[in-house]
Amino acid sequence: MGLMTPLDFVVSLALISVAAGVLGSLIGLGGGVVIVPVLTLLYHVDIRLAIGASIVSVIATSSGAAAAYVRERMTNLRAGMFLEIATTTGAVSGAYLTTLLPARSLFIFFGLVLAYSSFATFRRRNVAAPLTVSNDRIANYFDLHGSYYDPAEEREIPYKVVGIKPGLGLMYVAGLVSALLGIGSGALKVPAMDSAMHLPMKVSSATSNFMIGVTAAASAGVYFMRGQIDPIIAAPVAAGVLLGATVGAKVLGRVTSKTVRLVFVVVLVVISLEMLQKGLLP
Amino acid sequence: MTVMNEPSGSSASGASRPLGPGDQSRGALGRAGGRRRQLSPAEAALMEEKVRKVEVAISLVLRVGVMLSVLVIAAGLGLMFAHHSAYLPLRGDVSYKALTSKGTPFPHSIASLGHSLAKGDGRGVVVAGVFILILTPVLRVAVGVVSFLYEKDLPMALVTLYVLAVLVGSFLLAGV
Numbered sequence: 001m002g003l004m005t006p007l008d009f010v011v012s013l014a015l016i017s018v019a020a021g022v023l024g025s026l027i028g029l030g031g032g033v034v035i036v037p038v039l040t041l042l043y044h045v046d047i048r049l050a051i052g053a054s055i056v057s058v059i060a061t062s063s064g065a066a067a068a069y070v071r072e073r074m075t076n077l078r079a080g081m082f083l084e085i086a087t088t089t090g091a092v093s094g095a096y097l098t099t100l101l102p103a104r105s106l107f108i109f110f111g112l113v114l115a116y117s118s119f120a121t122f123r124r125r126n127v128a129a130p131l132t133v134s135n136d137r138i139a140n141y142f143d144l145h146g147s148y149y150d151p152a153e154e155r156e157i158p159y160k161v162v163g164i165k166p167g168l169g170l171m172y173v174a175g176l177v178s179a180l181l182g183i184g185s186g187a188l189k190v191p192a193m194d195s196a197m198h199l200p201m202k203v204s205s206a207t208s209n210f211m212i213g214v215t216a217a218a219s220a221g222v223y224f225m226r227g228q229i230d231p232i233i234a235a236p237v238a239a240g241v242l243l244g245a246t247v248g249a250k251v252l253g254r255v256t257s258k259t260v261r262l263v264f265v266v267v268l269v270v271i272s273l274e275m276l277q278k279g280l281l282p
Numbered sequence: 283m284t285v286m287n288e289p290s291g292s293s294a295s296g297a298s299r300p301l302g303p304g305d306q307s308r309g310a311l312g313r314a315g316g317r318r319r320q321l322s323p324a325e326a327a328l329m330e331e332k333v334r335k336v337e338v339a340i341s342l343v344l345r346v347g348v349m350l351s352v353l354v355i356a357a358g359l360g361l362m363f364a365h366h367s368a369y370l371p372l373r374g375d376v377s378y379k380a381l382t383s384k385g386t387p388f389p390h391s392i393a394s395l396g397h398s399l400a401k402g403d404g405r406g407v408v409v410a411g412v413f414i415l416i417l418t419p420v421l422r423v424a425v426g427v428v429s430f431l432y433e434k435d436l437p438m439a440l441v442t443l444y445v446l447a448v449l450v451g452s453f454l455l456a457g458v
Contacts, residue, residue, distance in 0.1 A: 063347065221452050238415055
């Protein structure tokens with residue numbers, strides 16, 4: 001076996017990125033959740049460059065999936081935009097914390113966050129009926145409720161939103177995590193919307209997809225200036241993920257909420273274990 | 283983190299349990315909702331039409347941005363391989379690690395990006411394409427501000443304006 005040349009690297013990483021884009025846009029995670037471990041564990045790229053590439057993949061997933069989602073009307077733009085108040089604020093604070101924390105603690109933190117998210121989602125795997133009444137004052141004032149057409153169930157599903165305050169708190173943490181780890185923090189955003197705010201799972205996934213791009217953009221400037229966005233890594237990641245994300249966005253309409261949740265849980269458990277191992281047994 | 287399991291517990295405004303299907307009092311308004319008063323069917327239809335236009339606009343902005351960034355990134359990669367034929371073989375002496383290690387040079391400021399583009403360096407072109415990609419969500423939020431104003435929804439327009447301000451601020455703080 002010869003050395004892996006730059007061309008091998010670009011081609012193989014682009015192919016993996018297509019898969020990451022499909023998965024990321026399906027479950028609302030943004031592909032960063034695949035890209036960071038692939039780059040660090042498989043290609044042995046420095047964690048800080050991996051995080052820079054991941055920020056790019058997150059934006060690619062979000063923008064690639066969004067055109068399809070918005071057209072399919074699954075994204076709750078109002079709720080997403082409202083919650084962005086907390087995530088962008090968290091992301092800006094997090095981007096300045098990242099230089100203070102050593103890489104190992106980042107791995108452990110990442111692993112624990114994902115383990116908790118998978119647990120929270122698994123507990124709700126059989127919940128499908130959305131809320132029909134909400135007395136959350138903030139949600140009512142801004143009218144963050146909505147409805148979406150579910151192609152799998154072939155009907156329009158109206159839903160109400162609750163728990164805006166815990167939702168905002170979790171979204172602030174999600175923004176911090178996003179900036180610290182370069183993941184879209186969909187791992188936290190999806191459970192926050194699904195479990196705490198009772199948005200339907202597919203709406204949570206689609207809305208998370210919308211939000212992660214905005215959150216990632218809030219820390220992208222810092223990463224660029226710090227030299228963490230390496231073009232030879234970013235190019236195949238951006239192109240591959242963009243392609244994959246448009247495919248994943250189309251798949252989301254056709255599968256059931258339970259399927260989306262279970263795929264989400266499996267992905268989180270696997271990656272959480274990998275990250276914990278990396279942090280605890282270097 | 284326990285708040286996640288009790289949406290009603292920590293929220294002053296409280297929450298309700300699922301009541302099952304049946305109660306769909308405002309189903310007709312659907313996702314075009316956002317008004318704090320009931321609209322007449324004619325108004326609702328007009329609003330629906332406005333919202334649809336906004337969605338089409340947002341989706342167009344995204345697709346143009348995404349296509350443009352992919353084209354620029356691909357052109358940059360092509361340039362890079364054209365200038366460095368040693369990178370090209372599937373089996374060769376140059377490892378990718380030379381390009382992904384901590385010390386590898388690539389533009390990471392507006393000034394160095396400008397120099398790199400002026401020289402026709404592939405890596406600079408890739409970075410420019412990535413930059414376009416990074417700007418798509420920002421542009422999307424900006425379109426959001428305009429669209430909420432267009433829908434005459436001041437509270438949401440202010441919310442979106444705040445998000446836009448934080449985004450722009452994050453780039454200014456970073457010194458871009």
